[in-house]
Amino acid sequence: MNEGDTTSKRKIEHVMIAERDEIDLSVRGGSWFKYVILEHNALPEGSFDDVDLSWNFLGYDLSAPIIIEGMTGGHEDTLPINKALAEAAQRIGVAIGVGSQRAALTNDSVIDTFLVVRNRAHDVPVIANLGVSHIIGEQGPENAKRAVDMIRADALAIHLNPLQELLQPEGSTDFSNSLISIREVIRELDVPVIVKEVGAGISATVAKYLVEIGVHAIDVAGVGGTSWALIEGERSPHGSIKKEAASHFFDWGIPTPCAILEVSSLDTITIGSGGVRSGLDAAKCIALGAHAAGAARPFFVSALSEGVEGIVKKLEAFIYELKVALFLTGSLTPSQLRLSKKYVLLEPLKSWVEGRHIFI
Numbered sequence: 627m628n629e630g631d632t633t634s635k636r637k638i639e640h641v642m643i644a645e646r647d648e649i650d651l652s653v654r655g656g657s658w659f660k661y662v663i664l665e666h667n668a669l670p671e672g673s674f675d676d677v678d679l680s681w682n683f684l685g686y687d688l689s690a691p692i693i694i695e696g697m698t699g700g701h702e703d704t705l706p707i708n709k710a711l712a713e714a715a716q717r718i719g720v721a722i723g724v725g726s727q728r729a730a731l732t733n734d735s736v737i738d739t740f741l742v743v744r745n746r747a748h749d750v751p752v753i754a755n756l757g758v759s760h761i762i763g764e765q766g767p768e769n770a771k772r773a774v775d776m777i778r779a780d781a782l783a784i785h786l787n788p789l790q791e792l793l794q795p796e797g798s799t800d801f802s803n804s805l806i807s808i809r810e811v812i813r814e815l816d817v818p819v820i821v822k823e824v825g826a827g828i829s830a831t832v833a834k835y836l837v838e839i840g841v842h843a844i845d846v847a848g849v850g851g852t853s854w855a856l857i858e859g860e861r862s863p864h865g866s867i868k869k870e871a872a873s874h875f876f877d878w879g880i881p882t883p884c885a886i887l888e889v890s891s892l893d894t895i896t897i898g899s900g901g902v903r904s905g906l907d908a909a910k911c912i913a914l915g916a917h918a919a920g921a922a923r924p925f926f927v928s929a930l931s932e933g934v935e936g937i938v939k940k941l942e943a944f945i946y947e948l949k950v951a952l953f954l955t956g957s958l959t960p961s962q963l964r965l966s967k968k969y970v971l972l973e974p975l976k977s978w979v980e981g982r983h984i985f986i
Contacts, residue, residue: 633729637700649856657850657901658881661975662910665968667956677949678959684751684780689719690945691918691960695899696723696755697926699739710929712746714937723753727773728760744777754779758786759798762807767814774817783820790854793872795862809839818842825854827880830888843895848882850901852923883914884978890915905947912960913969
């Protein structure tokens with residue numbers, strides 16, 4: 627089995643496991659959004675109809691600061707999922723990313739599983755996706771260009787996933803020169819570069835390095851949602867050292883609210899994701915300093931169970947709840963909520979902020 631076939635097989639295994647509730651830390655009560663309380667305004671001024679969620683991102687005017695995060699692609703069975711996600715993104719007017727395009731770099735037969743997103747989402751930003759391990763080295767910039775050109779993307783997301791790679795049975799373990807490689811890709815590409823985690827969060831220290839080399843936006847993707855450690859643990863042989871390690875590292879990393887507070891202290895576009903399961907969670911992301919909120923699993927599960935209409939229904943629920951949260955905090959735009967700091971932090975989130983000396 628060549629590399630492309632191996633990667634394609636892994637992609638469908640990821641889809642099958644990701645559908646299970648037991649890999650979702652938010653189902654286990656592991657989300658830290660419960661430690662963020664938004665300040666209620668019992669005397670809001672204006673009308674609910676005045677709440678404006680519109681957001682300009684990557685040159686597109688969008689209906690709301692919601693991103694359908696990159697999830698899948700790379701196996702023929704994932705094409706209907708990406709098709710449904712893209713059609714919903716187009717209909718509602720929100721940005722969308724694709725899953726890692728690694729498989730398509732070595733297997734042309736799966737390109738359509740990614741290209742379908744651009745073909746179905748004409749009027750919203752489409753974000754390409756590669757892991758940092760595939761932009762390292764001389765071939766890195768070329769891989770990045772191919773990923774972008776493959777789907778006519780408006781930006782490239784480079785995902786950082788050292789925990790997942792270390793626990794993956796066939797994962798990469800050499801991350802040497804990652805920052806230098808990201809910088810080279812930024813220099814060579816004609817589209818902006820977004821850097822994101824996949825569920826373990828990004829700290830202020832790492833974000834500072836990324837901002838200095840010219841990253842356009844940082845997607846924190848913190849702890850609290852899908853655990854890729856648990857997914858890779860499920861794929862590992864019974865009794866293996868990686869399977870046991872996955873049981874200890876399943877909630878390793880920086881909880882999403884903490885990561886947002888750390889990264890948003892810098893001068894960069896911050897995207898809050900990782901355990902975002904509702905419009906209220908999205909509002910908390912924005913209140914903490916994010917410019918937008920991203921989610922994957924709620925839309926993924928809706929795609930599997932109800933197709934396009936299920937995803938549209940879920941997006942509409944997110945948007946309505948986000949509008950309600952804005953109005954009940956006396957905010958008429960996401961920017962007003964983000965700048966007002968209308969929240970209270972409970973323990974242990976409060977101690978994280980104090981211990982990390984985060985200025986609010």
